[in-house]
Amino acid sequence: MRFYLFTLIIAFFQSSVLLALFHNLLTVPNLLLAYLFINLLKEEDHSLKKPLISGLFLDLFQDSLGLHISGYTFFSIWLSFLKARFNLPSRAALLLAYIILSLVEKLWVVILFRLRYYLEINPLLFLLSYVIELSFIIFISRGYFNRVHE
Amino acid sequence: MKRYGAKVLVLFLSVLLYFTNLSTLPFINQLYTFLRSVVQPLFELKGNIIENTKNAISTYILLKDANIENQKLKKELQAYYLYKVQLYACEKELQGLSKVINLPFEVKKTSLVYANVIAYDPSGNDTFILINKGQDAGLWEGMVVFYEDKLVGIVDEVYGGSSRVRTVFSKDFSISATSKDKAYIYKGGYPYGFLLHVNLEDQLKVGDMVLLRSPYKNLPPLVIGAIVNISEEGKSFFKRVEVKPAIDIRRVSTCTLIKEKL
Numbered sequence: 001m002r003f004y005l006f007t008l009i010i011a012f013f014q015s016s017v018l019l020a021l022f023h024n025l026l027t028v029p030n031l032l033l034a035y036l037f038i039n040l041l042k043e044e045d046h047s048l049k050k051p052l053i054s055g056l057f058l059d060l061f062q063d064s065l066g067l068h069i070s071g072y073t074f075f076s077i078w079l080s081f082l083k084a085r086f087n088l089p090s091r092a093a094l095l096l097a098y099i100i101l102s103l104v105e106k107l108w109v110v111i112l113f114r115l116r117y118y119l120e121i122n123p124l125l126f127l128l129s130y131v132i133e134l135s136f137i138i139f140i141s142r143g144y145f146n147r148v149h150e
Numbered sequence: 151m152k153r154y155g156a157k158v159l160v161l162f163l164s165v166l167l168y169f170t171n172l173s174t175l176p177f178i179n180q181l182y183t184f185l186r187s188v189v190q191p192l193f194e195l196k197g198n199i200i201e202n203t204k205n206a207i208s209t210y211i212l213l214k215d216a217n218i219e220n221q222k223l224k225k226e227l228q229a230y231y232l233y234k235v236q237l238y239a240c241e242k243e244l245q246g247l248s249k250v251i252n253l254p255f256e257v258k259k260t261s262l263v264y265a266n267v268i269a270y271d272p273s274g275n276d277t278f279i280l281i282n283k284g285q286d287a288g289l290w291e292g293m294v295v296f297y298e299d300k301l302v303g304i305v306d307e308v309y310g311g312s313s314r315v316r317t318v319f320s321k322d323f324s325i326s327a328t329s330k331d332k333a334y335i336y337k338g339g340y341p342y343g344f345l346l347h348v349n350l351e352d353q354l355k356v357g358d359m360v361l362l363r364s365p366y367k368n369l370p371p372l373v374i375g376a377i378v379n380i381s382e383e384g385k386s387f388f389k390r391v392e393v394k395p396a397i398d399i400r401r402v403s404t405c406t407l408i409k410e411k412l
Contacts, residue, residue, distance in 0.1 A: 016196040020203035025268065048160055055164070060185060061196060063284070063311040066168025073161045077154065112168060117269035117280060 003039055007054045010035055015061035022129055025062060026110055026121055029129040032058060033075065033105065034137040037098055038144050040079055041088065051076040067112055075105040091141055098137055186310050193286055193311065258368040261409040263287055265295075267402055268312060275340040276399035277320035283407070284309045292411040294362070294369060300397040301325075301362050301372040302405050304412065315405075318343060318374060318395040325412070327374055328363040329354055336360060336374055336393065343375065345391040352389070354380060360393050367410060 010032045022028045036054050040046045055069035062068070078101050088094045113119065186193070241257060248255035265281040283289055285308055295302040295315045303317035304325070316323050316338075323338030327345065330353065335346040348354060354377060361371040379392040 012192060012196060016199040017203050020200040021207060023266075048157055052160070056185075060189060061193075063309055064168070065182065066164050066166075070161055070164035070168060073157065073164055077157045077161065080154075080157075112165065113269075114272060116169070116272065118272040118274075119269050 003050065004053060006035065007032065007050075008057055011054065011057035011061055015058065019062070022125060024119060024121065024125065025064070026106075026113060026119060027126045027129045029132040029136070030102065030106075031133065031136050033072070033102055034098065034133055035140065036072065036075075037079065037101070037137065038140050040076065041083070041094075041144065046076065046080060046083075048073060048076060067109060070112065071105050071109040074108045075101055078104060091138070094141055094144075095134065095138065099134070102133070182310075197286060256368075260368065263289065263293075263407040263409060264404065265313075265407060266404050270400060271317075275319060276317055277322075277338075277340065278306075278317060279303075279315050279399060279402070279405075281313050281315060281405065281407075282311070284312045286311050288409070289313050289407065290411065294372070294408045294410070294412060295405050296372050296408070297397060297402045297405045299370075299373055300395075301374050302397055302399070302402060305407065317399055318397060319399065325374075326363045326365070327360050328371070329358050329360045329377065333363055333365075334360075338395075342378060342392040342394055345377070345393055346388070348380075348389040348391045350382065350387065350389060354389070354391060356380060364412065367412065369408060369410065369412070 014028060014031055018028045018031075019025065032054055036051060039050060051072035052069060055072035058068040058072075059065045082097060082101065086093075086097070088097055110121070245255055247253075263283055265283040265287075267279050268282045269280040271277045271279070279302070281295070289305060289308050291305055291308055293305040295305060301318055303315045303320070303323060305313050306316040307314040318336075318338050319340045320338045321340075323343075324346075325336050327334050327336035329345065332352060334348060337344045337346055345354075345360060356377055356379065358377045360374045360377065362369060362374060363371070373396045375393040375395040375397075377391055378394045379390075381390045383390050
């Protein structure tokens, strides 16, 4: 329940404050994805419930029903694939895994969006957004590793 | 392999949901509307936060140039004040005149909504744009959308927090227009739209302005475009008149809506 409450808050923050700051649906830092990533890592064999509901919250707030649900499901499939084959023993490994998976997810969302609409993407803004996203995952991954070491 | 199969199926369904606009189907629409109504207070809060954050950012960014910008805007505002006074004098004269000839004359106040463009047409033909206001801002289908004094289009689909605007470049767009005080129908097209039913004897020429016409509504005569080509087609009763829309859709980042249906 705690996860869903936090998800709702992050989705709301992302769709109101961050969307207003970055102006563009595609260049908003996806903090929810980072939070979902850490939470799915904690689970042994994760289901689709968390990615689906996180995506639904974001879709509801951003009026894009289906776009984020599919993005998060896609991300979840690749994550379970990765978890089955690799361990993430350090923060660097975790960061690398997140960079690869999140870029794939972003590419998926951009392709889906671009098939229906056109929106210019500012590379500098995208970079700034991505740096914020990575900083966020570094910040929240501390708790994850503390728990693992315990 | 089985669990991946289920996940891929969900992925496929979600992509289908996105592309087919299933949320507009009666049953799903009800569910979607219910879900949205549950979080409606959050939506209102979200709207306020977006507005305030944008204002704060704009203020911060413009802080450096605020003085120069202010001086420029003050001059513009002064010119508009003068224009307003002139219009007010015209209005009074028209009221007097309407009393003399016993013709009803009424000036209606129009209510406006300001919106930001959130997406453009990917085909490159600029047939539609998406704006960030929808049912949450009380929009409805048929509202006139404009930028500066130019007509952008008409709202043709309204969603929860966004709307689709059919632009003057769309082939599905047609509206009552006027040029040289004669009424025609403007039909959209890319790169040029058309004026329909222009008689052979009509004295239109290249460069003439085409304006919005709303005989039964109090809408301003927004600029649709200018005539770029006139030709006669065989034995037809009408001329073929091509109109270049005045608006450059890709440069429009904000627009204004008149809260009145055409």
